[in-house]
Amino acid sequence: MRKPGKAPTMSDVARVTGVSSMTVSRAFKDDASVSKETRDRIRKAAEKLGYVIDSTASGLSSRRTGFVAVVIPSINNANFADTLRGLTEGLRSTNLQLLLGYTDYDVKEEERLVELFLRRRPEAVIVTGGYHTARCRKFLKNAGVPVAEMWDLPSKPIDHVVGFSNAAAAELMVHHFHDQGFRKIGFIGGDTSRDTRGKDRRAGFVAALEKLGLDTTRIIAWGTPPITMREGASAMRQMLEQWPDTEAVMCVSDLSAFGAMTECQRAGLSVPGDIAIGGFGSYDLSELAIPDITTIDVGARDIGRHVADWLRTVLTDSPGQAVDSVSIEPKLLARGSTLRSLQTSD
């Protein structure tokens, strides 16, 4: 059923309709001046021919591709999915289309993707985090288009920023643990050489413990980010072996927290009776788990919305107008996995 011939072009539609190809071009631009009658006639003929406008050509000619390049670490992550949702919704009214890529938490892969995407001449580039290879940084700075870094507060931003402090977010959890009376506090995360946001969380965790004068050695950092539930479970096994008297554990994400918690339960420990567990990211899972897991909500969707707002301003509404970077305030959601007061006797 595949058509052997080439795809129809504007000239084909023009010939069939008896107008110039310029008029056909106008018929496909909503704000162009064409008589309603001709426009309808052209559109109808196009639909019949199976004609679809070629953005490759129109992009070349108009120098507006309609692409916004977006690079995220993972496509299998409820948090980034929420950010994308916020972005998509915020851009629905525009003609911008996301050119989406994921890096698997690898800055080298980010560099590759950014270079690849730049060839498509996007009108803006959105990357996750503030850590990039030197070459990638150079690409972004020389891109000649607006650049946003999200999910972080880089010390040397390239251009626009919508993010939060991962370190400060981790401190929230430490203080919560402290308030609940926990003193022997551990951390479970992945290999920090890749997941830079995880690294920041761990740094914030350590800094907070130090300020409180507590032991900062109970850290299990292992596994390729994003660490899975399974890796969270095995990390907890190590934690319990190495420091059996640990009272509370902060995990780099809700997924690893769930794995860690179930590992405790399999080992016969009660959560939070014997050990408290905190996660990160406010996944559905943390709300449904038994007990429900204390976590940190970073407003993932808001990040996407803010980025979209900025994009609309710099790209369509009032080009060149400056927009302030946005700092999001993470929120701690205290739940059963850390609240000893709520503990049931079992």
Added chain:
Amino acid sequence: MRKPGKAPTMSDVARVTGVSSMTVSRAFKDDASVSKETRDRIRKAAEKLGYVIDSTASGLSSRRTGFVAVVIPSINNANFADTLRGLTEGLRSTNLQLLLGYTDYDVKEEERLVELFLRRRPEAVIVTGGYHTARCRKFLKNAGVPVAEMWDLPSKPIDHVVGFSNAAAAELMVHHFHDQGFRKIGFIGGDTSRDTRGKDRRAGFVAALEKLGLDTTRIIAWGTPPITMREGASAMRQMLEQWPDTEAVMCVSDLSAFGAMTECQRAGLSVPGDIAIGGFGSYDLSELAIPDITTIDVGARDIGRHVADWLRTVLTDSPGQAVDSVSIEPKLLARGSTLRSLQTSD
């Protein structure tokens, strides 16, 4: 830091290097005949100028955009993520780039995306499932490029297919329930008007029950797909209210199964002692949950790999060569949530 001037072009690089732009073009094609020396010189000059090739222009000229359009229902789904991973890996050796979009399980949105993507002149289109709007079907048939439908076995395929029978997969679970001695079996899923694969699973569920001569009325179908853990939980609440004697429940996904299971546990029911629960999709969650959840593995990653194999054949290796469609065999993973024999006395 944003450069005000226009991005450099091949002519710019050519002028600086003292060659024609044609030679510059060749210097960026790996298999073109340019002396190693000139190539190095050109590449170096380009890097210094911050020149990045413009695929918009090269695509127009060569009629090869390097895009493969991929439309999936959701970007926050471990199964589709696995399929994408298989695809990405299988295409790594090529110059093909994924143009990725998600529909939120809405065929109307699929139609919109397909039209949008077709404007980019992709070299192939990959869609999820075999149900499309009539207009979308027409687009795909007239696209003039290879089309693959995945995650389903459509009765009237458009072109290539890599999928499995969702109905047959559901039957696996019913037979497993039956083998375990369960007779009063229910189903929890989402609003079937959107999630056509969920619909097929439910149809397979009903058909299998009928063949066994069992009651087919215990169905809770509610919520916008993909139904969440929370919706799975509330569906289970309804199920228990309406049919308190239900012995086993199949859920449309592992996520809803987890929600349903925790709801039972919150209600004081033991799983599988009082009620058995089965999921779908072989998520990590089903393995880590307590008890672990019986599920169905559909080989999501293999689907992506097979699609990539097909793409490489039709697009690069030997264009025009026919490749047979692939039917994947789902596998049931029997686990604690349905195995009464393994049940611990508590």
Added chain:
DNA sequence: TTGAAAGCGTTACCAA
């Protein structure tokens, strides 16, 4: 409201 001509930045094709 419509049309003609001149690009947009690249590659195919042919020639040297």
Added chain:
DNA sequence: TTGGTAACGCTTTCAA
């Protein structure tokens, strides 16, 4: 191995 020329399919610009 290199270069010149003519597209690729559209939009910008100017003119009618």
